[in-house]
Amino acid sequence: MSNAFAAAVGDAAGATLSRLPGAGVAWLDAARHAHLSAFLRDGLPSTRSEAWKYTSLRALEQRAFALGDVDAATRSVETRMLALSGVDGPQLVFVNGMFRADLSRLDDLPAGLQLQSLAAALILDADSLREAFGTATTDAFDRLNATLAGDGVVLRVMPGVRIAAPVRLVFLGAPAAVDLAWHARALIVLGEGSELVLVEQHGDAGAHAHLGTLVSDIRLQRGARLHWNVLQEAGPGAVLIRRSAFRLATDAVATLHALELGGALVRHAITAVLEGDRARFITRGVFAPGGRQHLETRLDIRHEARDTASDALWRGVANDRGRGVLHGAITVAAGADGSDARLDNKNLLLSAQAEIDTQPVLEIHADAVKAGHGATVGQLDERVLFYLRSRGLPLEQARALLTSAFCRVALDRLDPAPLREHFAARLARHLPRLAGDSEA
């Protein structure tokens, strides 16, 4: 292989594959090997590839990561920093991509909720996961993940069951002697008419360099409701590549709130396929790169059935040398009449070295639709700043106040309330740092 990244994968893959959970299951071995050879053949994409136009992987290509952390089970980590006050439902904690029963809370699961680690599920009943692993993909990180993911989450909510307490999935990075790569997978199914609140958190116990990939496969059956909340506060050395793929059946509703705050190079690709009539997908979030952070969020929302609705509202704030990228694509397929699709992306550029790239895309193949998008890039209104300062607010505080108000709209509809407050607090804690660092 021509680059260090792929060479490291190629060298270690053989040994790693044989000890991954599920190794020895014929179909799984075959799928993993197929994904591996496809990855080794094509490598990482370049910025000439349209999907990676704004995210360069050239620096990553020159780095080698060790596959998996053999000491993950015994590393001591401080989980307090990720605690969510008032949120005390079931939780799964992963350290360097490996499930840690000792840090998790899986006892007293509510009736109708199945929750286990992927490693356990692969050992107990790999065949039930066959469909989720068989997905064909052309994305390099999807391939890498499909090859090397040995742990993660398997979550099922039985039909008609409403789970009141939020379920937390916590991904923690801990420093090791070498630069590590981990790959995790979440398989989530909400049965007919069920409801679930989920919190996905990313954090690191240090500034160590590492790579994490997470692929979440989320299915909502008829009438199911999912509230998915992502708090991404990865450490400054983290490269975090995630895909969250939603599929919604008739009358299902998924709401995704995301705060993309941490990490060095972070990409979150969100795909939502509205397969059933009247399915709805709502996504709201904030990405706020500072320092030299590169944060990309990609939305790919597909209306494939009648009277489906999607509503995306994202705010971006870039400071220092940070770069924020939003790609928001909405596709309305032929026959998806009555679709209603909206995307709203507003961005603040706070420093001379920062950059925002936004790409709202509409592809419409049906005529009885309402579809629109708006995107802006600008800065804080000088007149409003002046007004606040004339009322005695110091400049920094005035900027922080306005920046926070600018972002806050993305969290207004987050439920439940304690979680909303917690998210708002994390955002507020992140933003003044941003606004305060900027040059006047």
Add this chain to the structure above:
Amino acid sequence: MTREMLRVGPGTANRDVLGAALERRYSAGFVTDIETDSLPPGLDEEVVRAISARKGEPAWMTDWRLAAYRHWRTMTSPDWAKLDIAPIDFQAISYYAAPRQGPKSLAEVDPKLLETYEKLGVPLHERARLAGVAVDAVFDSVSVGTTFRKELAEAGVIFCSMSEAIREYPELVRQYLGSVVPAGDNFFAALNSAVFSDGSFVFIPRGVRCPMELSTYFRINAGHTGQFERTLIIAEDDSQVSYLEGCTAPMRDENQLHAAVVELVALARASIKYSTVQNWYPGDENGVGGIYNFVTKRGDCRGDDSRISWTQVETGSAITWKYPSCVLRGDRSSGEFHSVALTHHRQQADTGTKMIHIGRDTKSKIISKGISAGRGQNSYRGLVKIERTAAGARNHTQCDSLLIGKRCGAHTFPYIEVRNPGAIVEHEATTSKISDDQLFYCRSRGISEEDAVSMIVDGFCRQVFRELPMEFAIEAKKLLEVSLEGAIG
């Protein structure tokens, strides 16, 4: 050589009235039966040299073409546009076709040529004078007649064919040719640079306001020929010019390639307004035939306070691939793009603009109106790029799509890249259809469905039509009406 007369047919009557009206008449679909002098199909260095030799070009021009050709050979045809294009066999195209009788003045022009223009309504000859328009008519590849030369010369304006400019004003051509769209800019621009046969050259000297609107009519005539014209417009300091370009091509079954390059240079405080009504043959309702219109148009606002404005009405061509752009280099320079693109039947358009803000306080405005009917696919693709140096830059983009029918598509692919915190960029896009309510309202007022559609479409496009010179605005409105007849039903 092509000797063929094509027939124009209104198409067979359809079962329902609306369907019948939907059958589109391509009124410019005729072939002029004159002898042409063509090179055999195929492209290699010899062909490039032969084109250059036939035009009696100096060595530097031949070398420039050859360099472009060699670069082109290393390139691949772009595939990022949302277009469904059958592979093009570039060796099956004849790269040069010139009317055999070399006309020296309008009086010597083959009457059949003039007849062609008459059918198209080109205001040539006396009609040109009445219309107050100077026309540089490009017939296939060679410019056959230029009117109003004298009047323009008195003002110091140079308006001639590109071949003539290469002969008469080599220092100007050498200075500016390829300075906005370099020979190797993209696949089709490189091809054009190697084989371009003619085009228009405009030079407006310092302080001159061009006394009349300049106009060129392009026409593809001979079969199996691509048309590769190259236009260069230079507006020196404090000058002003408005340029009109109209395009039609006869009906033919095979797809023909049109790969043009247009370069605009606006120096300090200069203003260039470039308007296009593009009505190349779109192919029939089954997507057979039609022009592949792959055009690179770019304006360079090189001087401070300069201004370039593109207006386009695109109703023709089987496939349109074009992004008239502005490089806003000078401080306070401004770029505008006003576009109406209509696709009907199996037409495809991937069009938009690029606004590259480099200078301080630069401004750009983009208004794009896409109309899709039948099985037409219409994409807006636009880039707004604010470089770090472009403090105080402003952009506003409005992109609207109108869908008429269930099988068409309307797509929007904007790229917004901002690197200066003093910039303000706004993009808005909407997609809608002509609603039953609107139609019902109009019909209850005694307006026929056809008239109602035409009225609504006219209203939808008004912001763009307003930018067109009057005679073009009327033509554009008529073109849309003809193109959309009966598209509702």
